[in-house]
Amino acid sequence: MTENTTENSLKWWEPKRLWFNIGVGISGILAITITGNFECILFNVFGIIAWGILANILFSTGILVEILDNYYLKGKLQLSRFRWFSYIVGTMLYCVFTFGYAIFYFTNFEDF
Numbered sequence: 001m002t003e004n005t006t007e008n009s010l011k012w013w014e015p016k017r018l019w020f021n022i023g024v025g026i027s028g029i030l031a032i033t034i035t036g037n038f039e040c041i042l043f044n045v046f047g048i049i050a051w052g053i054l055a056n057i058l059f060s061t062g063i064l065v066e067i068l069d070n071y072y073l074k075g076k077l078q079l080s081r082f083r084w085f086s087y088i089v090g091t092m093l094y095c096v097f098t099f100g101y102a103i104f105y106f107t108n109f110e111d112f
Helices: 003-035 042-059 061-072 079-106
Strands: none
Touching (some): 003 079, 042 061, 042 079, 061 079
């Protein structure tokens, strides 16, 4: 593995982290808006922060998988070819999961 390969992975992934966070944030805000539950307690704020931290840890797996491929498999899988696919699918799945979880969490089931 060369420094160049790690540097290339970081240079490709890191600028996209902002757009990932914006997408996840918008999907969560949209879901909360749809439920109409704007009651914000301290527990919810900590949960939202933890959700964001988890999202960024999972985002970093793209970088980590590429680096591990380059180090252990000497780049045989050439995972950098699938960067855009991984980024788009991963972002969309996390946005959908965030939206669904927020809808479930903030829906008042007493009305059912």
